[in-house]
Amino acid sequence: MNIDFPYHFDRRGRTASTDDSDHVRDMIEQLLFTHPGERVNRPDFGSGLLQLVFSPNSPELAAALQFTLQAALQRWLGDVIDVGALEVTSQDSTLQVYLAYVIRATGEARTDTFARSLP
Template sequence: MDIGFPYRIDARGRTGEAADHAVHVRDLVEQVLFTSPGERVNRPDFGCGLLDLVFGANGPELAAAVEMTAQAALQRWLGDLLTVESLTVRAEESTLRVSVNYRLTATGLSSQVLIDGGTSA
């Protein structure tokens, strides 16, 4: 059973499930990317903190740093579930664009997560 994200109770009063394994892994990728280090009580180093960058200064330096931290976080926390095929971060005007292409270990299927986030200029 793959637990759905965000956590919910289904109509039967049980923990809600993800539609399938691919959806579950996509949810996990988003959790790793958006969770700030220090946010989880028993895992203080979990995540890479993209949400912390919403009001930060944008530029090529930020894009390079995010690319490295996101790649490391995905490899560390989800390395047994997926292989990151490419991870690109582009700083365009006031937007930071993150694209993650990965292959599921269990099925071999490829998938992609795209994130467009505004930052301050």
């Protein structure tokens, strides 16, 4: 059983659970949108992605961000997924990450889009 993210209760009043492929997606989302230093016992966990939302768009920033995210995914989830494609776009205050990956345990190929809007 995997606990669903974000934490909530199911219709029976119990902790909501999810299947393995959705749990992997949840782990990726947590990694992408966690600031380094936010977790007490793992201060280097996270990607720093949200810190760059308001930075001016440029090819150099896009390349640096892609490299940083690729490294974070490899470090923290390299034993769980194989990253195929990664693309980050920023428009106004919305950040969007397109990720194509394969779940190592099942061989299932997935593509997911992760988006976060800031106030």
